[in-house]
Amino acid sequence: MDETGKRHECRLRGKFKISGLQSTNPIAVGDHVEFQPDPGQETGTITGIENRRNYIIRKATNLSRRTHIIASNMDQAMVIATLAEPRTSMGFIDRFLVTCEAYSIPAVIVFNKTDLYDEESLDYLEQLLHMYRDAGYKGLCVSATQKQNLESFEQILRNKTTLLSGHSGVGKSTLINAIEPSLNLKVQSISQAHLKGRHTTTFAEMFELSKGGFIIDTPGIKEFGLVDFEQWELCHYFPEMRALFNLCRYDNCTHHNEPGCKVKEEVENGKISILRYHNYLSMLLGEDRKN
Ligand SMILES: Nc1nc2c(ncn2[C@@H]2O[C@H](COP(=O)(O)OP(=O)(O)O)[C@@H](O)[C@H]2O)c(=O)[nH]1
Ligand SMILES: [Mg+2]
Numbered sequence: 001m002d003e004t005g006k007r008h009e010c011r012l013r014g015k016f017k018i019s020g021l022q023s024t025n026p027i028a029v030g031d032h033v034e035f036q037p038d039p040g041q042e043t044g045t046i047t048g049i050e051n052r053r054n055y056i057i058r059k060a061t062n063l064s065r066r067t068h069i070i071a072s073n074m075d076q077a078m079v080i081a082t083l084a085e086p087r088t089s090m091g092f093i094d095r096f097l098v099t100c101e102a103y104s105i106p107a108v109i110v111f112n113k114t115d116l117y118d119e120e121s122l123d124y125l126e127q128l129l130h131m132y133r134d135a136g137y138k139g140l141c142v143s144a145t146q147k148q149n150l151e152s153f154e155q156i157l158r159n160k161t162t163l164l165s166g167h168s169g170v171g172k173s174t175l176i177n178a179i180e181p182s183l184n185l186k187v188q189s190i191s192q193a194h195l196k197g198r199h200t201t202t203f204a205e206m207f208e209l210s211k212g213g214f215i216i217d218t219p220g221i222k223e224f225g226l227v228d229f230e231q232w233e234l235c236h237y238f239p240e241m242r243a244l245f246n247l248c249r250y251d252n253c254t255h256h257n258e259p260g261c262k263v264k265e266e267v268e269n270g271k272i273s274i275l276r277y278h279n280y281l282s283m284l285l286g287e288d289r290k291n
């Protein structure tokens with residue numbers, strides 16, 4: 001798209017090398033490029049890629065050290081979660097948040113399908129929203145099908161480039177269609193959605209919102225995580241723990257069994273959510289991948 005908003009279909013010519021990054025794809029969704037229009041045509045050739053403000057990657061394959069850039073230049077990342085089917089685990093949300101922290105991308109949590117929650121789930125939702133807001137995250141609840149709270153949802157997306165994340169079946173396409181019917185994204189039946197791993201595409205796609213802004217959808221990418229980090233780094237990706245940096249007795253405190261730990265003290269006196277702390281510990285100990 002050029003500065004006037006006109007679209008141009010462009011080819012890549014030659015080889016692009018991005019210094020320091022061994023990537024299987026030279027160009028990703030969200031990249032800002034320079035291009036040379038073909039004379040008298042709407043098409044063109046990409047001649048350069050601007051430096052990326054940020055980007056998210058995944059490994060090309062498990063064994064490979066090469067990475068695949070999923071998307072770039074995002075203002076925020078949003079996880080769509082639900083306490084209805086297919087229920088999103090807190091572990092999944094926390095991994096999403098940790099990844100956003102690692103990439104320095106602001107994160108938003110949206111709970112969808114609130115029309116289906118029973119009393120107990122609504123109580124739990126309240127608790128979760130509290131917990132995530134205390135940790136410094138934007139949290140929102142919506143119902144795509146009942147069109148509840150969609151103005152706030154739309155407001156958060158306006159004029160921003162947002163990466164959309166969340167398990168298949170949580171209602172991502174329904175939500176986007178609800179605020180932008182012209183996109184007419186394919187909505188899966190619940191039974192289809194339950195066949196995890198069946199995806200039509202594994203590439204990120206970008207949609208423009210008529211009121212301003214872009215959405216990057218990454219179907220088939222279950223988690224955009226997979227940043228490698230050391231054990232001691234993990235607590236830097238929990239803002240409420242990061243805020244206590246240097247207040248533990250030991251500089252390299254992992255807030256697990258160490259004496260004189262300020263984080264544990266704050267958990268005990270209720271200033272840090274015990275649920276978040278437990279998720280932190282299971283991530284630290286590598287026990288979080290089960291849910
Ligand atoms: N009851 C209810 N169902 C919803 C809601 N949002 C989505 N769904 C249903 O959930 C299923 C999966 O939705 P879809 O948008 O395809 O999910 P996606 O895989 O995340 O894109 C469809 O059957 C939708 O009709 C909601 O707010 N309430
Ligand atoms: Mg979808």
Ligand SMILES: [Zn+2]
Pocket residue numbers: 248249253254255256258260261262263264
């Ligand atoms: Zn500590």
